[in-house]
Amino acid sequence: MTSSGGGAARAGGETVTGRVFSILEAFDHDHPHLTLTEIARAAALPVSTAHRLVGELAGWGALERGADGAYRIGLRLWEVGSLAPRSVGLRERAMPFLEDLYEATRQNVQLAVRDGHEGVYVERLAHPEAVRLYSRIGGRWPLHGTGVGQVLLAFAPPVVQESVLAGPLTAFTPRTITDPTTLRRVLAAVRRDGVAVCDGLIDLAALSVAAPVRGESDGVVAALSVVVPSPTGPGGIEPRTLVPAVRAAARGISRALGAPTPRLRA
Structure with a gap:
């Protein structure tokens, strides 16, 4: 930060x-x-x-x-x-899908890109009755501590991953992953499943479900997430009910950006 x-x-x-x-x-x-x-x-x-x-x-x-x-x-x-190229085109193409996801879930929706060892939020839609958000447009969080961050880190170049894993990995709550070996396993699971589910890493009351957004070269250029109440707390939401919608929104943005794989799947 x-x-x-x-x-x-x-x-x-x-x-x-x-x-x-x-x-x-x-x-x-x-x-x-x-x-x-x-x-x-x-x-x-x-x-x-x-x-x-x-x-x-x-x-x-x-x-x-x-x-x-x-x-x-x-x-x-x-x-x-606002003229930054990674933000302008991405936000314009992503907004219809962000709004659809927001309306479908009535929860917080975020879009972030990677800058070094941090995730930078380029857009967010915060529902007034949803769980509190600690992010803001233009704000930064370390990659290991958020859903979008873990997605961006999982698909980052190996040299970036190894640099982050070398630490230090800051703990924001007792659930924040600070062990490099554990984080390495989590990143492998994100690459395998195409989704990150992070419960209580920044706020014990919040859970994030995130998915990768791909660009023209099919590389991951951003990450999309929805943030909801943790299933361990009041009003909690099970992440498995959100995964299909988050994946669909991320694929939609990827198609809009010209990503080859999502276009073929469509």
């Missing part, structure tokens, strides 16, 4: 570009609003340097200053980020 605003951003950077990145990295889900002093501390920059760079970023629209004097990410960054 992104570094917090408490000083974990890259240490100042040796170039102007590095310093600008340090300032932007100071913001995350837990620190959406930061004062100039907090930005300088998180980015490991002198206040004078931070003041100059923050002023330039605000002038361009990358940052916005609120009435309280604190800064937040500006809409200009969202405009630029």
Whole structure:
């Protein structure tokens, strides 16, 4: 996940570009609003340097200053980020299938892609009466800790898998898989079954059923999941009732992206 605003951003950077990145990295889900002093501390920059760079970023629209004097990410960054090719075409083609899955299940639906050792959420549909979601669009979670993450990791290049398995594997709940041998077996099962079922890895009350989305080369380019109440808790849902719908939605997106295998099956 992104570094917090408490000083974990890259240490100042040796170039102007590095310093600008340090300032932007100071913001995350837990620190959406930061004062100039907090930005300088998180980015490991002198206040004078931070003041100059923050002023330039605000002038361009990358940052916005609120009435309280604190800064937040500006809409200009969202405009630029929305042009990312892995997000634009994928989201446009996936949305009809995400909406169908959402309507069919009345549960939370998510779409994610892999970036290094993390899954990045590019779309999500959150039902107001469903289990709480800890993800957000643009948010990141380690691959081993989520359903979409396990799918993306299972079909990632071997060098990526071995790097993740080398750890550390952070525990978010007592059910999070932190043993490399166990995780290796789970990834093999995901490749064999074409689906990941993750119960209580991030939230003990939530279960995720995820499936791979394939692109034109037939390689896995994204992962789709539905998040529901865990069957061990109140209002729980058995994952086997969701697997066919999740697989069907993932195959539909894959066909829309031009994946050869789903097209032939259709």
